[in-house]
Structure formats: C-alpha cells, structure tokens
Amino acid sequence: MKKGLLxxxxxxxxxxxxxxxxxxxxxxxxxxxxxxxxxxxxxxYLMLTPLAIIGIVGxxxxxxxxxxxxx
Numbered sequence: 450m451k452k453g454l455l456x457x458x459x460x461x462x463x464x465x466x467x468x469x470x471x472x473x474x475x476x477x478x479x480x481x482x483x484x485x486x487x488x489x490x491x492x493x494y495l496m497l498t499p500l501a502i503i504g505i506v507g508x509x510x511x512x513x514x515x516x517x518x519x520x
Contacts, residue, residue: 460500 473492477485 456504460497460504 473488477488480488
C-alpha cells in the first residue's frame with residue numbers, strides 16, 4: 450500500500466516538472482513564452498500516456514496474482 454501511494458505521489462510530481470530535451474529547449478526559446486509552455490505541456494502529456502498504460506496493466510496483473518495467492 451505504501452509503495453502504491455509513493456508511486457502516485459511521484460507521478461503527480463512529474464506532471465509539474467519542466468522537462469525538455471535540449472532540442473526542444475532551443476525550439477521553445479525561439480517560440481516565445483506562451484508557445485513554449487504549450488510545447489512543454491505536450492511533452493508532459495506524451496510522457497504520461499505510456500506511463501499510465503503501463504501502470505494500469507501492472508496494477509491489473511498485480512491484483513490478479515494477489516487474488517490467486519489468497520485462494
């Protein structure tokens with residue numbers, strides 16, 4: 450339970466992160482402040498989508514194995 454809560458809090462902290470590769474940073478500097486924020490939001494969105502899918506699949510796998518162990 451504690452690990453799940455820790456993972457949830459960590460993933461929420463990632464949503465607020467300002468993460469960009471060097472090429473995206475250079476492009477964002479040329480765009481200006483408002484478009485750069487949109488670009489960063491798009492990068493975060495693209496990062497979270499596969500992580501959410503992996504998390505859902507992992508949780509379902511864990512739940513199925515946990516239920517089989519109790520029976």
